[in-house]
Amino acid sequence: MKYRTLGQGLEVSAIGLGCMPMIRDGNINYGGPADPGEAIRTIHEAIDLGVTFLDTAEIYGPFQNEELVGEAIRGRRDRLVIATKFGFRFDGGQITGVDSSPANIARAVDGSLKRLGIDTIDLYYQHRVDPAVPIEEVMGALADLVRAGKIRHVGLSEAGPATLRRAAAVHPVTALQSEYSLWERDVENDILATCAELGIGFVPYSPLGRGFLTGQIRSRADLPAGDWRHNDPRYSDENLPANLRIVDAIGAVAERVGASLAQVALAWLIAQGEHIVPIPGVKRRETMRDSVAAADLVLSSADLADLSAAVPPGAAAGPRYGERGLRMVRL
Template sequence: MLKTRTLGNDKLRISALGLGVMMMPDNDESVHTIQGALDAGVTMFDTADLYGAYEKQRFGGNEKLLGRALQGRRSKAIVATKFGITHTQGPKGDPAYIKKSVDASLYNLGMDYIDLYYQHRPDPNTPIEETVGTLADLVQQGKIRYIGLSEAPVEIIRRAHAVHPITALQTEYSLWSRELEDEIMPVLHELNIGLVPYSPLGRGFLTGQIRSIDDLPEDDYRRHYPRFQGENFQKNLEVVGLIQEMAKQKGCTVSQLALAWLLGKGEHIVPIPGTRNLERVHENLGALQVSLTDDEMNQIDHISPQGIAAGGRFPGQV
């Protein structure tokens, strides 16, 4: 049985590592990977209504995949999905849009309720109090169980939590994306809000499997990200090399070391590494068996301090 962790004041209990479904194509191998992860003890599965739309699938295509994979096994899984990113109108969080979105997600998933429902990005045109108030109504109606935020700043987190307990914040966090440590993490600790890091392996860079830009397919979205380009790529590769050396000394893979470091940053943290491959799922779960001493945590902090990654997180950032 896998180790578990608790998120938020409402005590959502989930496996200490989840599975991000975002990049999975809609095919039998993906279903096999999701079901294999569930068999291995993973209970947390993360998707969004947006996922799949950029792969020429329908809006909600990734939710349909997850729903199909979990058919007949719904009670064993904690399902997280998101609303609020549109193709043409920017982030949305108004009541009418939320009500339409949750019903669409429930239909796509083929489920009666969603365990954890995130606002994907804050809506600058709708007060967060109005958004969370609507989500609280959905909790009362039984359509969702817990409320989450994604990529929200400190002010939004505090205002949202004052309306209804926020169970989790999802944001990027890894050995090369540590920007949230100064301001956001102390607030999460203060309010007892869980942290669900996406891209905990640096969009694959921290697996040690990417040695050259040519290792990425020609149509891979990561080719457009600054950290995978030119001199940035080479500088980041040097950092990964140092982490790999420590992983060898520890007797684990670089992925396992990177995930173990994240897990060591707090009991309220549940990373959701994404992969299409069941073998990688099992490798990642091996991180739960890697125990790091305070000295080893400090050593990793020294190798990859805040701000070490060369290049911005998203396209267009320096």
């Protein structure tokens, strides 16, 4: 495994593990319920392969994903970088809105520490910017958690450039996690440059377009009932056929270099900057092995140019979220 450094000297594996799909029953379903035993075996093998960066959040499940990760890392904590997220309000198991008040941050961090079974969270992200709470107040509360030893590093998710600058003026930001892939390149407009300027690492989530860029989904019929992607505008009957052209462009390069489509899509991301560390979502060992191998795939300048030309910014048909989701990003 190769390793990279995010902001503030935080070293992680060049490919992280997005643990969100490892949910048996809950609020986010990709490809059917996960088998908890297989999910834990997937994490164990990933660690054996050199993966050190594991990503979860209290909202996944909610709560159960952190519990599963905690079970998987028991006795294997050394060298791991455990990332989780806060920023939502709950009524029982139901999410009722965003909430980054200091009181809710205090509640969330203690709950995550308990579920994960660890003394310190390595990277703690604000999951979504809360318009009702100034980012300076949020960062102040997080700085207090750093001083208390409950977290090591602070991250943000889906924050815009102005928010990043205001946040970094209060306390160093180690990483920004936002969507980035060959079919979602909007962060190239200004966010990546802002991160580079401020020394903030960038962690792309959904680096495989929620599975679309693997080439395994050619129609909505390939999605099981209850799959979250039925709500994704880019998977709609109207947009999916046009988006298959993106998959075909990746497939042409994959055939040329003798790699899977997922490996090519991830290798393209890794090539966009030394501070970029994608976290493909997995729940099975087979998928994990394929994704992790992308860390060793080096695309030529011609391959990278062909991909960027074939899939320019804005190439995907349809927005990446519905109206409600779009109101919560780039804030």
